Amino acid sequence: MLGGIYGLAxxxxxxxxxxxxxxxxxxxxxxxxxxxxxYAAFVHLNMNPFVSAVLVIPLFVMIGVxxxxxxxxxVTDKPLHELLVASILITLGASLAIEDLTxxxxxxxxxxxxxxxxxxxxxxxxxxxxxxLVLLFICILAIVLQVYLKKTFVGRAIRAIxxxxxxxxxxxxxxxxxxxxxxxxxxxxxASAGIFYVTLFTVTPVxxxxxxVKYLCVVVLGGLGSLVGSVVGGLxxxxxxxxxxYYLGTEWSPCIAFVLLIAILIIRPSGLFGVRE
Amino acid sequence: xxxGSRTVLPPIAVLCVAGILCALPRFVGSxxxxxxxxxxxxxxxxxxxxxxxxxxxxxxxxxxxxFGLGAYATAITLNMGYPLxxxxxxxxxxxxxxxxxxxxxxxxxxxxxFALGTFGLISLxxxxxxNLRGLTGGSGGISTPTGDHSLESYYLAVITAIxxxxxxxxxxxxxxxxxxxxxxxxxxxxRAFGTxxxxxxxxxxxxxxxxxxxxxxxxxxxxxxxxxxxxxxxEIALSPVVMAMLGGTGTLMGPFIGAxxxxxxxxxxWTKLPYFHLTTYGVMMVLIGLFMxxxxxxxxxxxxxxxxxxxxxxxHYANVS
Amino acid sequence: xxxxxxxxGIYRFFGGLQALQAIDFSVExxxxxGVIGPNGAGKTTLFxxxxxxxxxxxxxxxxxxxxxxxxxxxxxxxxxxxxxYQLVRPFASLTALENVLMGVCFGRSRHPPRKERAHLAMAExxxxxxxxxxxxxxxxxxxxxxxxxxxxxxxATEPKILLLDEVVSGLTPTETxxxxxxxxxxxxxxxxxxxxxxxxxxxMELCKSVMVLHYGLKIAEGSPSEVVHDPxxxxxxxxxxxxxxxxxx
Ligand SMILES: Nc1ncnc2c1ncn2[C@@H]1O[C@H](COP(=O)(O)OP(=O)(O)O)[C@@H](O)[C@H]1O
Ligand SMILES: [Mg+2]
Numbered sequence: 001m002l003g004g005i006y007g008l009a010x011x012x013x014x015x016x017x018x019x020x021x022x023x024x025x026x027x028x029x030x031x032x033x034x035x036x037x038x039y040a041a042f043v044h045l046n047m048n049p050f051v052s053a054v055l056v057i058p059l060f061v062m063i064g065v066x067x068x069x070x071x072x073x074x075v076t077d078k079p080l081h082e083l084l085v086a087s088i089l090i091t092l093g094a095s096l097a098i099e100d101l102t103x104x105x106x107x108x109x110x111x112x113x114x115x116x117x118x119x120x121x122x123x124x125x126x127x128x129x130x131x132x133l134v135l136l137f138i139c140i141l142a143i144v145l146q147v148y149l150k151k152t153f154v155g156r157a158i159r160a161i162x163x164x165x166x167x168x169x170x171x172x173x174x175x176x177x178x179x180x181x182x183x184x185x186x187x188x189x190x191a192s193a194g195i196f197y198v199t200l201f202t203v204t205p206v207x208x209x210x211x212x213v214k215y216l217c218v219v220v221l222g223g224l225g226s227l228v229g230s231v232v233g234g235l236x237x238x239x240x241x242x243x244x245x246y247y248l249g250t251e252w253s254p255c256i257a258f259v260l261l262i263a264i265l266i267i268r269p270s271g272l273f274g275v276r277e
Numbered sequence: 278x279x280x281g282s283r284t285v286l287p288p289i290a291v292l293c294v295a296g297i298l299c300a301l302p303r304f305v306g307s308x309x310x311x312x313x314x315x316x317x318x319x320x321x322x323x324x325x326x327x328x329x330x331x332x333x334x335x336x337x338x339x340x341x342x343x344f345g346l347g348a349y350a351t352a353i354t355l356n357m358g359y360p361l362x363x364x365x366x367x368x369x370x371x372x373x374x375x376x377x378x379x380x381x382x383x384x385x386x387x388x389x390x391f392a393l394g395t396f397g398l399i400s401l402x403x404x405x406x407x408n409l410r411g412l413t414g415g416s417g418g419i420s421t422p423t424g425d426h427s428l429e430s431y432y433l434a435v436i437t438a439i440x441x442x443x444x445x446x447x448x449x450x451x452x453x454x455x456x457x458x459x460x461x462x463x464x465x466x467x468r469a470f471g472t473x474x475x476x477x478x479x480x481x482x483x484x485x486x487x488x489x490x491x492x493x494x495x496x497x498x499x500x501x502x503x504x505x506x507x508x509x510x511x512e513i514a515l516s517p518v519v520m521a522m523l524g525g526t527g528t529l530m531g532p533f534i535g536a537x538x539x540x541x542x543x544x545x546x547w548t549k550l551p552y553f554h555l556t557t558y559g560v561m562m563v564l565i566g567l568f569m570x571x572x573x574x575x576x577x578x579x580x581x582x583x584x585x586x587x588x589x590x591x592x593h594y595a596n597v598s
Numbered sequence: 599x600x601x602x603x604x605x606x607g608i609y610r611f612f613g614g615l616q617a618l619q620a621i622d623f624s625v626e627x628x629x630x631x632g633v634i635g636p637n638g639a640g641k642t643t644l645f646x647x648x649x650x651x652x653x654x655x656x657x658x659x660x661x662x663x664x665x666x667x668x669x670x671x672x673x674x675x676x677x678x679x680x681x682x683y684q685l686v687r688p689f690a691s692l693t694a695l696e697n698v699l700m701g702v703c704f705g706r707s708r709h710p711p712r713k714e715r716a717h718l719a720m721a722e723x724x725x726x727x728x729x730x731x732x733x734x735x736x737x738x739x740x741x742x743x744x745x746x747x748x749x750x751x752x753x754a755t756e757p758k759i760l761l762l763d764e765v766v767s768g769l770t771p772t773e774t775x776x777x778x779x780x781x782x783x784x785x786x787x788x789x790x791x792x793x794x795x796x797x798x799x800x801x802m803e804l805c806k807s808v809m810v811l812h813y814g815l816k817i818a819e820g821s822p823s824e825v826v827h828d829p830x831x832x833x834x835x836x837x838x839x840x841x842x843x844x845x846x847x
Contacts, residue, residue, distance in 0.1 A: 023389030074567055081334060081461070084388050086566040088336055089522060093562025096511065100555035209511070213397040216390060255404035258397040265382035452703045452712075455692075459700050462689035469651060471675040471704035471755065 002200070002241065004138040005193045007234025009211070010218035011145070011227050012189030018162035019182040021080070022072055022087040026095035028211030030187045033098070034060065034194025035203040036106060050137060053195040057188045064187030067094070068180045076179070095208060103205035134196045141192070146227055158182055210254060217257040221264050236260070291439060298435045302428060310431050314499065316540050317434035318492050323520035323532035324441045325488040330518065331526030332445075332454060333481050334461030335384070335391050339398035340489060340517050345508035346372040347490025348497040349406060349413055355421045355498070365494040372490035373483050380479040396514075403509040418504030421497055430499035437495060441488040446529050448484075457481055461527070515558055522565050525572025534573050602627045602790050603648070603679075603759055608657035610643055610814075617643045619814045621657070625759070630781065630791040632805035632822065634798070636834060639811040641794045642684055645761050648792075649681045650674040662758070675705045678758035682748040682765060684794070688736035694747055695732040698722050698754045705755025722750040726780060742773050746780075753784065760784060762793040766800055778804060798826065810834070 013027045034056060041047040047055075071094060075086040149155035157178045160168040169175055197203065218237050222229025237257055245253045302310060326340040351368035355361065379398065386394045406413045413419055448454045456477050459467040468474045497503050507513070516539065517532075524535025547554055565572070603625040610618040617640045625631050633641050646652045648659055650671035659667040666674050680701070688697050698719040702710060710718055723729050726746035731739060736747060745765055752760055762781070766774045774797070781804060785791055795801045801808060802822045810818040810825055812834040818825050825831055 017389070023393065025389075025393060071563065071567070075570075078570070082570050085336065085522070085526075086570050088338075088389055088392050089562045089566030089570075092338070092515075093559040093564075093566065095559070096515070096562070097556045097559030100553060100559065104552055209396070210400055213393060213400060216393040216397070220386070220390070251408050252404065255401045258401045261394060261397060262379070262382045265385045455696060455699060455703065458692055458696075459689050462691060463687055465651065466683070466687050466689070467700065467704075469649060469671045469675060469681065470700050470751065471672045471706070472700070473672050 003235030003238025004135055004142075004231065005196050005234070006214060006218050006237055007222075007231035008138055008141065009190045009193040010215040010222075010234055011142075011230040012186035012193075013212075013215045014219045014230060015158065015162075016183050016186035019158055020072065020076065020179050021083060022076070022183075023091070024183070024186065025088060025091040025212055026067075026098060026208070027186070027190050027215060028208035028213075029095045029098040029102075030060065030064070030190040031194035031197060031211055032102070032203060032205060032208045034191025035198035036102070036194075037191070038195035039198050039203070049195050049199050050133070053137070053192045056191050056195060060188035060191040061181070061184035063191075064184030065180045067187065068183040072183065073176070073180070076176075095212070099205050099208050106205055134199060138193075138196065142227065142231060145189075149227075154178065154181060214257040217261040217264075220261055291443060295435075295439055298439075299432070302431065307427065310427065312540070312544065314427070314431050314434050316536060317431075317438035318496055319516055319520060319540055320438045320533060320536040321434070321441045321488050321492040322517035323524070323536050324438070324445050325485045326517035327521045327526055327528075327532050328445060328448065328457070328485040329481050331521055331528070331531070332449065332457040332461065333478065334527075335478070336389075336518070337395045337482070337485070338392050338514065338518060339395035340485070341509065341514040342395075342398045342402050343372045343376060343486040343489035344493040344496075344513065345399075345402055345406070345503075345505075346375060347493030348503050348508050349419065349493075350490070351494030352419045352421045352497045352503065353412060356419070361498060364498075365491060368494040369487055369490045372486045372493075376483045376486035377479055380482045384475065384478045384482075399509050399514050403505050406505040406509060413505075416505060418502055418507070420502045423501050426499055430495055433495045434492065434499075437488060437492050442529065442533065444484075444488070445532075449529065453477065453480075458527075511555060512558070515562075519558060519562060519565070522572055523561070523569075525574030528572075528574045531572050531574045538573070600627050601625065602662055603792075604660040605644075605648070606658045606660065608644070608647055608659070609655045610640075610647060610652070611655045616814045618647065618654070621811075621814075621816055623809055623816065623819065625790060625792060628785065628788060628790055629806045630785055630793065630804050632801040632808040633792065633794045633811065634796070634801060634808060634825075635811035638813075640814040641811055642763055643814075644811070645681060645763055645792075645794065648674075649679055649761060672704070675755055676707050678707070678756070679761065680705060680752035680755045680757035680759075681761035682745070682752055682763055684763040684767075686741070686744040686748055688739075688744055688747050688751070690737040691735055693733050694723060694728055694736055694739065694743075694750075695719055697736050697747055698750050701751045701754030705757075707756070719754055722754045723747075725753065725783075726750045727776075742769055745769070745777075749780065749784075753789075757789060759790045759792065762791060762795075764794050764796060766795065766797055774800065802826075 009027065009031050013024060017023050037056060038049055038052045041052045041055075042049060071090050072087065075083055075090065078086060149159060157168065157173045160171070160173055161175060161178060165175070194203075214237060218230055218233040220233075221236060222231070222233030237260060240256050240260055241253045244256045298313070301313070322340065322344060326337060329335050329337045330340070347368035349368075350371040351364045354364035354367040359367070383391065383394050383398075407416050409415075448457075456467065456472045459470075459472060460474055460477065464474055493508065520535035520539045521532045522535070523538060524533065525531030542557070546557065601624045605621050605623050608618050608621040609616070621644065633644065635641055643652070647654045647667070650666065650669055650673070654667055657667070658665050661674075661677065661679065664677075666677065666679075688694075689700065692700075695716070699715060701722075702715050702719045720729065720732060723732055726749050728739075728743060728746055728750065731743060736744065739747060749760075749762070749765065766777055769777065778800060781791060781793070791804075793801075793805070805822055807820060808818075808822050808825045809816055810828070810831050817834060818828045818831045820828075
């Protein structure tokens with residue numbers, strides 16, 4: 001469940017890394033903002049979270065593109081090492097500023113959207129139909145995404161750039177435009193994952209950075225750049241957190257992502273779905 | 278080229294600064310001493326961060342882990358009744374071993390993924406220090422035996438900071454340092470030319486962890502109380518990175534200039550402004566990233582000056598040998 | 599004459615792509631051996647396998663009677679195989695001297711005493727004609743100078759075998775001629791040279807024997823004059839030439 005959310009957002013992270021060579025350390029912040037936006041839309045506009053999850057995508061694509069043009073574009077032409085340092089500084093710095101400002105203006109934590117559906121009863125088992133619906137929705141979104149990447153021009157361009165930047169440039173893929181769009185897409189994925197997040201969990205402005213670390217775990221777990229890997233990695237992390245919370249207590253679950261990360265790096269550094277070497 | 282001044286000047290400068298700092302407590306009030314103490318703490322952190330982050334080019338966002346680990350281990354050992362020396366050694370030993378252990382999996386990550394992975398290190402430590410209540414006192418923090426050590430710890434911190442700078446100076450001119458620079462430039466080629474890169478990367482992390490954990494121990498001895506957010510929080514995690522970057526990574530003077538500028542900013546700005554500390558950091562990081570990736574040291578105004586004194590950027594490995 | 603290097607049944611796959619298939623060959627001590635073939639034939643991959651940068655999917659590399667495949671590149675370098683890169687890869691921000699010092703300090707089987715290192719490095723720099731550039735950052739050098747620097751860095755490791763990956767491509771005829779002399783001098787120092795080369799003239803002039811790769815397969819081997827008249831080689835090259843001309847047209 002939570003796994004699906006992680007997977008969705010983490011895939012956004014790894015797609016934009018594949019295209020841009022820039023790891024967006026502010027990714028978790030966008031999930032957080034997405035959650036808050038979804039919450040606000042629900043409380044003030046009485047908007048169904050599923051509707052806002054769809055509506056939020058174009059909005060956050062725009063925000064992401066703006067972020068890219070303003071902060072990332074100026075450094076993309078630097079040599080790789082400098083790009084790395086600059087991009088970490090910029091995205092992490094932005095992330096800190098976003099977190100700090102949000103927590104200044106948004107004092108109290110948001111304890112889940114009060115949006116419930118009648119539970120579903122299958123024989124003896126009671127299933128929260130909200131959770132089921134969220135899961136279904138995430139699956140649909142994942143499939144749509146997969147098709148989008150496989151079939152559309154933008155999707156193909158994204159995959160081409162990921163495989164070979166130079167090659168794509170020669171064939172005439174408009175790298176700069178596609179980069180902006182990809183970044184926006186990554187951000188939008190995080191934001192819409194955030195809306196599901198807030199239907200189920202408590203959101204505070206400080207969740208952003210720990211979440212970004214979790215995405216890293218998910219991405220490494222699943223293998224870089226693989227959507228299936230990300231979703232499976234997300235599911236594993238979600239399960240692992242649930243088990244840790246159950247057996248050791250909730251206070252231990254924040255660190256399980258890191259423990260998993262270390263474990264996978266020792267056992268199989270290429271990730272579950274990655275190619276070796 | 279004035280090779281002579283290049284090799285003679287730095288030691289003289291270090292001795293002068295050391296002399297002034299040692300004599301200082303006679304002349305100035307405790308406010309200045311506290312400020313210099315904190316400056317020394319930050320300087321040690323920034324300079325030791327720079328060994329892995331600047332020389333070797335692996336951005337270690339979790340460098341403060343060693344600071345916190347050293348602080349906690351020292352505090353716990355002090356509380357068990359051991360003398361300060363033992364406690365500091367324990368703190369350093371534990372974090373050096375820890376650094377050695379985590380280096381193996383973490384260095385399998387490259388670039389930005391490494392940075393993010395080391396960030397996870399801090400959250401791991403925060404969870405541990407919050408949850409192992411018997412050992413660490415949990416979120417309530419831990420106190421050490423009280424007493425006014427401000428003068429002694431001032432000396433200790435200043436000595437540690439100077440020693441760290443001297444170490445990083447010598448390191449930059451050593452064969453090991455040369456290998457670290459080569460790893461930053463092209464790790465695969467460094468390996469192809471005989472550098473045992475995996476071993477050296479681990480070693481670099483262990484070496485960097487030593488001053489950080491030592492200064493952590495001295496810090497807790499001075500302030501006699503720490504809590505998880507104080508040593509594993511975001512501010513302390515990012516300050517060495519920001520200082521080193523602000524000053525200029527991979528250089529000797531960079532962390533120094535960065536630490537002085539940032540502590541001054543803190544002193545001037547933050548005592549008046551209770552909010553937005555992290556925002557200030559964030560904005561500063563964004564600005565450095567966008568406009569000054571080389572840091573102050575490589576900026577137009579400072580570079581000629583620093584090069585003159587012989588503390589400029591290159592290793593100058595060959596000049597020494 | 600004895601065999602210094604032997605490749606036995608080397609295969610290397612990248613996913614579904616067979617970059618090297620069943621490569622067998624051996625190199626005699628002191629020779630200059632050429633490796634030619636169209637782009638993408640697997641030549642650089644072969645060098646990567648020999649120098650340990652990548653592992654063969656199967657097969658073995660024997661160096662001086664000892665198996666070296668499976669060991670890390672840093673070990674193989676200290677044992678005596680050094681290389682240059684097709685797309686030059688000097689340590690950009692380090693000076694030329696420091697670049698060569700990396701070879702002196704780490705690439706040799708025995709570490710020379712600290713005092714001598716700078717002299718040893720300087721000697722290699724002067725050998726390739728970069729004595730006056732010693733203190734310039736490698737990134738400020740021209741392409742020829744970078745290529746020479748790579749040779750100096752490799753020579754600084756006191757190799758028994760030197761792997762040269764397209765060192766003369768992109769150079770002017772005069773520069774090429776100088777480099778050819780250098781390679782002869784290297785051979786005179788008793789070092790075995792294996793060189794990947796596109797410029798056939800250089801191969802004809804320097805190499806005692808030549809191996810031709812095509813789509814990962816060894817399609818011919820022999821003296822340069824034999825090989826260029828081999829019908830299969832002509833087919834591979836001409837086929838490729840025509841193809842690339844069509845592409846560029
Ligand atoms: N690390 C790698 N991963 C995937 N494919 C590779 C890799 N290295 C080489 N190849 C492929 O192997 C083939 C041979 O490449 P290479 O050895 O570089 O050819 P060349 O003979 O031009 O030097 C090419 O098709 C190339 O794309
Ligand atoms: Mg090649």
